[in-house]
Amino acid sequence: MQFYTVNEAARLLKVSRATVYRYIELGHLPAVQPGGYEGKRKILIPEESLQAFLRANLLRHSPDPFKKKTAIKEILEKALSVDDTRELKGFIRLLLQSLK
Numbered sequence: 001m002q003f004y005t006v007n008e009a010a011r012l013l014k015v016s017r018a019t020v021y022r023y024i025e026l027g028h029l030p031a032v033q034p035g036g037y038e039g040k041r042k043i044l045i046p047e048e049s050l051q052a053f054l055r056a057n058l059l060r061h062s063p064d065p066f067k068k069k070t071a072i073k074e075i076l077e078k079a080l081s082v083d084d085t086r087e088l089k090g091f092i093r094l095l096l097q098s099l100k
Contacts, residue, residue, distance in 0.1 A: 003032075003044035012050065020045075029053050 010020045023029035030049040034042065073096060
């Protein structure tokens with residue numbers, strides 16, 4: 001099972017750390033606080049919780065960031081099928097190769 005820190009979750013959700021903490025405090029985003037850390041206790045968000053939160057709240061009209069690479073690849077592949085410009089096709093092929 002993969003976990004995300006508050007900073008990583010904030011980046012994925014495109015919100016501030018304070019907003020992520022608020023989601024956690026309100027119970028909208030399940031998180032765990034494992035023991036064994038001295039001083040400040042680290043909060044971790046399970047990947048499943050983050051994905052469920054994204055699907056339920058933020059991704060109604062936008063692509064899933066976990067599938068961003070696949071979405072970019074699909075868009076570039078579609079562009080290759082409709083554009084006849086040789087230079088553009090070469091550029092798109094290079095981009096597709098870099099995504100593999």
